Amino acid sequence: MKIKWRKWNRAIHRDLGYFFAAMSIIYGISGIALNHIDDWNPSYYVATKTYQVDLPEGMKKITTEDARQMLAPVGLERDYRKLYLPDKSTLKIFIKGGSVTVDLKDGTAKMEQVRRIPLLYHFNVLHYNNFRGWWMWFSDAYAAGLILLAITGLFILRGRQGITGRGAWLTAAGVVIPLILLLLYL
Numbered sequence: 001m002k003i004k005w006r007k008w009n010r011a012i013h014r015d016l017g018y019f020f021a022a023m024s025i026i027y028g029i030s031g032i033a034l035n036h037i038d039d040w041n042p043s044y045y046v047a048t049k050t051y052q053v054d055l056p057e058g059m060k061k062i063t064t065e066d067a068r069q070m071l072a073p074v075g076l077e078r079d080y081r082k083l084y085l086p087d088k089s090t091l092k093i094f095i096k097g098g099s100v101t102v103d104l105k106d107g108t109a110k111m112e113q114v115r116r117i118p119l120l121y122h123f124n125v126l127h128y129n130n131f132r133g134w135w136m137w138f139s140d141a142y143a144a145g146l147i148l149l150a151i152t153g154l155f156i157l158r159g160r161q162g163i164t165g166r167g168a169w170l171t172a173a174g175v176v177i178p179l180i181l182l183l184l185y186l
């Protein structure tokens with residue numbers, strides 16, 4: 001009995017493609033984002049907001065309670081951590097995930113908070129593979145699946161469009177380009 005290896009090749013390629021489609025999209029999107037990490041932070045952004053606060057009477061000494069009242073207009077009084085006076089006219093209030101800088105002359109407050117970029121942060125966490133246990137094994141299975149997808153993909157088509165024709169040239173180009181880059185940058 002002759003083994004129908006092309007039939008098995010297509011079935012493996014198809015089923016692995018379906019199974020790992022979501023992972024490929026996640027890794028593709030986060031991979032593009034992480035490639036540009038020098039241009040921007042692909043996981044976080046800084047949210048800013050300017051607002052007015054009521055300054056305490058006399059201002060001899062600013063207390064923790066004064067700082068909490070200055071955070072109340074933006075609903076962050078529970079996020080208070082510390083306060084700091086870098087100079088006579090500036091108050092820096094540290095909050096969970098950021099800070100508020102208050103101009104003690106006119107009551108202008110500038111809030112800066114570090115926030116996660118929705119969805120992209122989570123994709124990057126998966127891509128970095130900070131998890132151990134089952135996620136590490138699933139990531140390893142995905143990597144092995146990509147290798148199998150690449151190998152089985154070479155043999156999907158026959159003839160002039162397949163690996164013995166046009167596919168050979170495209171495969172060679174896909175091998176040569178990374179080799180040239182490695183030689184140039186090593």
